[in-house]
Amino acid sequence: MNGILEATNIDKFIALTPLMRLGNNRKRRDEMMVYFRHIVLKMLHDEGILSTFEKPISIEDAAKKSGWEYPSDYVDMFVSILANDKVLKRSAGVMGNEYSLSSGFKLAEKDPVVHHFEDFDVTYAEYVKNIPARLKGVSQEFTGTISLFNWDSALASQLYQAVRDSAFAFIDKKWLRNAKLLDAGCGPGYETADMWVKLAGMNAEITAIEPDEGLIKIAEADFTRNVKKAGLDIDPNAKDVKLPTFHQGTVEKLEFDDNTFDAVYFSNILHWTPDPPSAIKEIVRVIKPGGMLFGAQSGTETTNPYMNLVTRTIKNTYGFFSRQDFTKWMIAAGIKFFKTATIVNTFKGFKRG
Numbered sequence: 001m002n003g004i005l006e007a008t009n010i011d012k013f014i015a016l017t018p019l020m021r022l023g024n025n026r027k028r029r030d031e032m033m034v035y036f037r038h039i040v041l042k043m044l045h046d047e048g049i050l051s052t053f054e055k056p057i058s059i060e061d062a063a064k065k066s067g068w069e070y071p072s073d074y075v076d077m078f079v080s081i082l083a084n085d086k087v088l089k090r091s092a093g094v095m096g097n098e099y100s101l102s103s104g105f106k107l108a109e110k111d112p113v114v115h116h117f118e119d120f121d122v123t124y125a126e127y128v129k130n131i132p133a134r135l136k137g138v139s140q141e142f143t144g145t146i147s148l149f150n151w152d153s154a155l156a157s158q159l160y161q162a163v164r165d166s167a168f169a170f171i172d173k174k175w176l177r178n179a180k181l182l183d184a185g186c187g188p189g190y191e192t193a194d195m196w197v198k199l200a201g202m203n204a205e206i207t208a209i210e211p212d213e214g215l216i217k218i219a220e221a222d223f224t225r226n227v228k229k230a231g232l233d234i235d236p237n238a239k240d241v242k243l244p245t246f247h248q249g250t251v252e253k254l255e256f257d258d259n260t261f262d263a264v265y266f267s268n269i270l271h272w273t274p275d276p277p278s279a280i281k282e283i284v285r286v287i288k289p290g291g292m293l294f295g296a297q298s299g300t301e302t303t304n305p306y307m308n309l310v311t312r313t314i315k316n317t318y319g320f321f322s323r324q325d326f327t328k329w330m331i332a333a334g335i336k337f338f339k340t341a342t343i344v345n346t347f348k349g350f351k352r353g
C-alpha cells in the first residue's frame with residue numbers, strides 16, 4: 001500500500017459539482033493561458049526586454065547586456081519558457097546555445113477579453129510588472145507592490161468560494177464535529193468565515209494563520225461582517241459560540257505543538273512557499289495521528305508557465321508543481337489515503353498512525 005487511493009468517479013463528480021457553477025472549467029483554463037501569455041509578452045515587448053534577443057545571443061551575454069542577475073534559475077526558467085513557447089528560437093552558437101526572436105512571433109494587437117476571472121486578472125496584471133526587477137535579482141513581498149485591495153477582492157470571488165465548496169464536498173463534513181481545525185494561509189479571511197459558517201453548530205474550533213500582516217488584520221477585523229454576509233448572525237457573547245482565533249505565521253514554522261489539530265485545511269498556498277515538501281511536513285507535524293488534511297492546490301497541469309514566472313517574482317516562492325509531486329510529498333510526509341480530484345486539485349488525506 002503506497003498510501004494513494006484513486007478517488008472514485010462519484011467522489012470526483014461530487015468534488016467537481018461546485019466548480020461547475022463557474023461554467024466550463026476547461027474553457028476558463030484556456031482563457032487563463034491566453035491571458036497570462038499575453039500580459040507577460042506585452043510587458044516584455046513594451047519594456048524592450050524582447051529586443052535583447054533581436055540577434056542570436058547566449059543567456060550569459062543577454063544577462064550581461066541587460067543587467068540581469070546570472071547565474072539564476074529564474075533567468076534560465078524565463079528563457080526556457082520563451083523558447084518552449086517558440087517566442088525565442090534556439091540555435092547552436094560558438095559558445096553553446098543562443099536565442100533569438102522567432103521570425104513568426106507577433107504580439108496580439110488587442111488584449112484578450114477576460115470573462116471569468118473577476119479580480120484575479122487585475123491582481124496578476126500588477127505582479128507582471130515585477131518581472132524586469134526579478135530578472136535583475138530583486139523580488140517583491142506578497143502584498144508589497146500591489147494594494148491589499150487587489151488580493152482582498154480576488155479572494156472574495158466566486159472562484160475561491162467554489163474551490164472551498166469543492167474541498168468540503170470532497171470530505172465527510174461530519175468528521176469535523178468537535179474538531180480543532182487549522183486554516184493555514186487564510187488570506188483576508190473569507191475562507192475562515194466561510195468555513196465557520198459551514199461548520200456552524202458542529203462545535204468546531206478554528207485557528208487561522210496567515211503570514212501577511214495586512215491580510216491577517218483584515219481577516220480578524222472583517223470576520224463578523226463576512227459571516228453576516230453569508231447569512232449568519234453571531235452573538236460573540238453567546239456561550240456556545242467559539243470564534244476563530246487569528247495569528248500571523250507561516251506554514252514553514254507553525255507555532256503549535258505536535259499533534260495539535262484534528263484537521264488542517266489549506267487552499268492554494270504552497271506555491272507561495274519556498275519549499276512545499278518541507279511545508280507539508282510541518283503541516284503534518286501539527287495534525288493528530290489519524291487526523292485529516294484537506295483543501296485544494298492548483299498544479300502545473302492547470303497553470304500556465306507564464307503564471308509561474310509571475311508568481312516567482314515574489315520573494316521565496318517555489319512556484320507551481322505537478323499533482324504527481326504533490327502526491328509524492330504528501331505520502332513522504334506521512335499522509336495516507338491521499339486522493340485528489342478536479343482541475344484545481346481538490347485533495348484529502350489522513351495522517352498515519
Ligand SMILES: C[S@@+](CC[C@H](N)C(=O)[O-])C[C@H]1O[C@@H](n2cnc3c(N)ncnc32)[C@H](O)[C@@H]1O
Binds near residue numbers: 251
Ligand atoms: C491565493 S491566496 C489564498 C488565500 C486563502 N487560502 C483563500 O483561498 O482564500 C495565497 C495565500 O497564501 C499565503 N501564504 C503565502 N506564503 C505562505 C506561507 N509561507 N505560509 C502560509 N501562507 C502563505 C498568502 O499570504 C496568501 O494569503
